[in-house]
Amino acid sequence: MTPDLLRETLKEVLYGPDLRFGLGTGLFSEKEAGLLRAAHALTYAQAVTPAAPGRPSAAGVVIHLRQHLDHAAALLRDPYALRADEPEAWEHAPPTEREWRGELVGLAQAGQALYEALFLPLDSQGLRTAYAAVLHAAYHTGALRFYLGNLQAGQG
Template identity: 35%
Template sequence: MNPLQVHLIALLHELAHGPELGIDYGHFSEPEAGLLPTLDTLEAAQTAVPVAPDRPPLAAFVAHLSQLLTFTAGQLNGSVEFPDFAAPWQIKAVGEAEWSALRHELRETFILMQSAIQRRELEPEELNVAQSALTHLAYHAGALRFHIQNLRSQR
């Protein structure tokens, strides 16, 4: 596996879980700041709050990130299926069971993406696809952490 793939896997892990164990800080976050443990602290009702006026709620962004990772892993595996890109943005509110399912799906798509990155030596264009997806994911993860902090401070 080339060094960029190793780096992409480390970034994916940091986005999902936070920096590797034993590391005091990551590339862009502190320990316990991964998206999955952060989302696990929320109740379903909190995920219905729009991230900004006239914007979708947090649950929609989680569905979007799952879709992004699934689509990108498909690209890397050579089995691209174009999803309904508008579907995640239709989510307005979810119950506890739906919220649990969305978090589980996101967790599974992180695993799917990691597998796609490390399955074989990636070509330069595939590395670009993976890096672009992780950049997109990092942008949303940071914005969601900011939104979640705002939710907590409103309590």
């Protein structure tokens, strides 16, 4: 996968597919089905409530993705970059709505950082790292959309 294709795929994962060509779906998603839209659709209460007993909350997924995208972008800039020293995403929930909103901003910034890193000259390991990060984000976006869909179905 080329850096150009990786950038286009990342944009789709973050924002949903580009529908200029008349298609109703993209490689990973449908219209308006990007990661950022799904995450922003969750209320604070929905985000911090686990999907089921023993399962992580949506906030945990968002924090995990922010950390993962940040680290992937850092690795593309410096293959020896270390992960930030932060709480384990799966066990952490933002204690306030303001901190939840901050995580949403951080997620968008992490996506942008990875997008910008995809303009760097990448060797085969860098391409694998970028590809894995984009696929990982697509996987968790699907999980968030599924959780959000269940919440919305329960309200109707």
